[in-house]
Amino acid sequence: MTEYDNKIYAIKTTAKQERTVADNVIKAIEGQKDIRVVAVIVPEELKGYVLVESPDSLARMEQLVELIPHARAVVRGATALSEVEHFLVPKPVVSGITEG
Amino acid sequence: MAVRKAKKQLRVCRECHRVVDGEACVICGTSNLSEDWAGYLVIIDPEHSEIAKKMKITMAGRYALKVR
Ligand SMILES: [Zn+2]
Numbered sequence: 001m002t003e004y005d006n007k008i009y010a011i012k013t014t015a016k017q018e019r020t021v022a023d024n025v026i027k028a029i030e031g032q033k034d035i036r037v038v039a040v041i042v043p044e045e046l047k048g049y050v051l052v053e054s055p056d057s058l059a060r061m062e063q064l065v066e067l068i069p070h071a072r073a074v075v076r077g078a079t080a081l082s083e084v085e086h087f088l089v090p091k092p093v094v095s096g097i098t099e100g
Numbered sequence: 101m102a103v104r105k106a107k108k109q110l111r112v113c114r115e116c117h118r119v120v121d122g123e124a125c126v127i128c129g130t131s132n133l134s135e136d137w138a139g140y141l142v143i144i145d146p147e148h149s150e151i152a153k154k155m156k157i158t159m160a161g162r163y164a165l166k167v168r
Binding site for chain 2: 018022025026085
């Protein structure tokens with residue numbers, strides 16, 4: 001299998017609880033099959049949100065939010081991984097200074 | 101907050117960026133760890149995650165996005 005049909009959802013969190021929410025996603029989906037989450041990104045640039053990768057619908061993500069302390073709401077609509085990829089591969093700060 | 105100091109700073113592997121509990125990375129076996137990192141990534145199901153594939157992560161777990 002090489003292609004996925006996953007979507008990226010943004011979940012609003014309590015301030016400074018982004019990492020806690022990401023950890024709590026693991027606990028919330030453990031031992032149940034209705035809500036599937038395959039990964040969670042917490043970019044440092046994005047305060048008050050975590051990004052969830054899931055093959056499921058928005059309605060499922062709303063159920064997920066109910067199960068997680070400090071998770072407040074799902075932002076309406078999903079996005080594609082390509083839209084958030086830049087958070088995964090941050091630009092190097094020091095290397096490649098060629099401008100001049 | 102009184103509890104703030106009690107929360108210890110997690111350390112990550114400088115090579116694979118995995119959050120390490122203990123003294124050495126379970127993937128690389130190195131003890132080349134860093135406390136200076138940012139961004140956080142939780143991989144739950146690496147086989148079905150596009151993000152895991154993108155990051156070349158094959159083991160479920162917690163990772164840092166940036167390590168200094
Ligand atoms: Zn490692």
